[in-house]
Amino acid sequence: MIDLLLVHGVVITMDQERRILENGAVAIHEGRILEVADTEQLLEKYEAKKTIDCSHHCILPGLIDVHGHGGHSMFKTIAMDNISFWMPIMTHTYKHFVTDEFWYYEGKLNALERLKAGITTGACVLGSMPRSDDPIFALNHAKAYSEVGIREIVCTGPCNPPWPHSFSRWVDGKRVTREVTYEEVLKGAESVIEALHHAHDDHIRAFITPFVIVTSVNPSAPTPPDQLYGLTEHDRYQAKKIREIARKYKTRIHSDAFGGMIHLAIQDKENALLGPDVHLQHCRGISFDEARILAETGTNVSSAPGFGQVNARTPITELMEMGATVAISTDGTSPAASFDMFQAMRKTQMIHQAALKDYYYLPAGKLLEMVTIDAARCVGWDDELGSLEAGKKADVITVNMRQPHLTPEYMYVHRLVHQAVASDVDNVIVNGKIVMEDRKVLTVDEFTALDEANEEAKRTIERAGLQKYMEPTKYFWGHARAYVDEKRFDPELL
Template identity: 30%
Template sequence: MSGLLLRGGMLIPMTSREAIGLGDILIQDGRIAAIYPGGAPEEVRSSVSEIRNVAGQLVLPGLVNAHTHAAMTLFRSFADDLPLMRWLKEAIWPAEEKLTGDDVYWGTKLAIAEMLKSGITTFADMYFFMDQVAQASLDTGIRAHLSRGMVGFGPSAEKALTESAAFFRQYNGAGDGLTRVWLGPHAPYTCSPDYLKRVMALADELGTGLHIHLSETATEVDDMTKQYGLPPVELMDSIGLFERPVLAAHCVHLNEKERAILVEKGVGIAHNPVSNMKLASGVAPVEALRQAQAILALGTDGAASNNNLDLIEEMRQAALLQKVHLLDPLALPAYEALEMATIGGARALRWDDEIGTLEVGKRADLITINLQQPHLCPDHDPVSRLVYAAKGADVATVLVNGRILVDQGRLTCMDEEEVMAKATAAAYRLTRQ
């Protein structure tokens, strides 16, 4: 029998807490072929082509980074400790004007290296030179949900529509389904309602969804309300944006009506706690949204505003932030934070039919985490250990579509030293001239 058997791990399938336990997983043709609670029978063990002993490790679905700007690794630790609009206008936007496709390729590969090594198997990206982002993703084997950023004013507005359509037609479904393309209108403050209606029409023509920033700062909400008479989420609802698949990043400043709209319309909400804290954007009402059964995911945002892409850290920070903000230790429990990073992310990206849980028939996107370390001892609760004590560096093995991309903590899909050298050279040229 061909296939890979992962043997003896502590399975966290994310189908229910009750399903957690020791077991084996059989992977064939890029998919989960069988799950054996307690262990595979002898006839399977004796006939499979490869067995990997993962005893002493957690085995769970790959993590989903539901919102980032991957190539912004080039601006990591550049222009820190500034408010959002000063940070953008005085530092980031001027540097980004000098970006080339080659810069974005190497910046994206650097992000992918970091994400894979910390257990992220899928990422949702919005940026520029997206053909280079797609190529970096295909070259490394990661699962990618990509959107070309669109700004609805100035000379780039028409170009953004044309290039987004061409990007969709070239890359949607590429890499045996590893790549999906949505449209990426940046935000209501950079895309007018009239422009957004054109983006929506294009999305309907292509049969795809929309990735957008919403209600990230109080200033944005105030400005939109003064200009249009409605806050961002209500404004987007009034023009019909949510009648199609939408991935909304941030959603920090929401009124009660807006929270209800996001839940009713099934909008995927990508919460970015570390970026929101670092830029002092505010605290998103995650617990209230969770109680209302919203589709909640986790994102890192770009490395320029985080400053890492460690989604395990993001889980812990999301949970702790809700607890201290609400003065409630029961807010956002560990298992629910893990759901946001796995099946929640898959749902937000409308990919939960293929990824997000360990189930027979789903894609073999999964990770293992080495528990044999002092900071993860003793073994009282596997989920609490993962969310509150683990770190990205604890990831041992990463598979995407059944292909091993990280083996014992080492990348198998790229030359890590080359990637860091190329990305560093690009970063210096962009920020030191």
């Protein structure tokens, strides 16, 4: 007798042949997919402990969000009106005003939003820049993800110079601040990787994650060619140390990159943070030469849709045509991005169609690949995730098509990509275990987790003095353009 049988659904396999079975079934046993075939065939072949009738549902691999942030779920929309200063505001908050417990409560909220959006694997950079001065933050976050029951890729490593860096912990309600060296944050990152890589029955993996691959240029936007003066001593030292840690723990490297960084990184060919074991988020504003380097080195790329793509686009269509693996990420959930991968697919398509003035770029099938099998390749997990095939881990979701916006039921991939939303996901299975059934979370008390997150968020907002960034400006109502007209930001945080 097998553990679980999903029957009478439209199975979108994402396998090599991209098979779609209209009266399909998936047999699951001991955490893995046993077989994918027609319903009648599997009903005759197997008796299951539990059978789920997936009539009027699409059955597909769990979605994979290859880049998002731990912490951000507590601060949705805060400082949106002060977007020029959003990064230093949030970075200062993460460095000095979050408690150890914050990461546990936020981790539950973070994981629950992803779960209810059909994301079965999500990458989390801890903070706006990664924070690794103490492993407790990552350990608490991973614990929360494990309790909710979906997979997390914990991304932790050093933030940018100068060093030493000031960080705070909260002990018995009091802030304790100390100066932390670069070597200490590397040691903290190593401790996280040692403790979490392949932990919790391989629900958790840990990647070494410097904030950016080159620290000496603009960390959040492309750098003009006439400002690319070559790698600094710290750039070279960081690349060397990150490579050493990745080799020591047999893990992967994840980081951000923007235009100019790839040109600089390749100058240190021995330690360049490029290659098949590297996954770079953003890559906005990269040159054609840099795109070619990414493709030739086999470096994986992910991109999130957003306003930044208007000023400096990630050339994802060109990268694909050169043979690079490119995934869509949400980069969620703050200040304004959700973990809704269906929306992320549509936004990505619209941005690049508009930029290229060509309606025919990024067909629906390609977009779905970019959040399933391509995303699995991007994070080096495609041997077990990203498609519904015998032998792979049973990470499966079902989408309820029996709704006005998804009816009539045909052209299923088009319908999912162009009309579905996160709340259309009914069932989520991770490692063969039903984590959500008929949109009810089975692993944790959802509303208790929401209440705990609410209370911790309010405490953190008060502690960090973030209320001023939550107040609407006088241009909020009835105006076509917003202004702030008041000084809210402390320039000392820059």
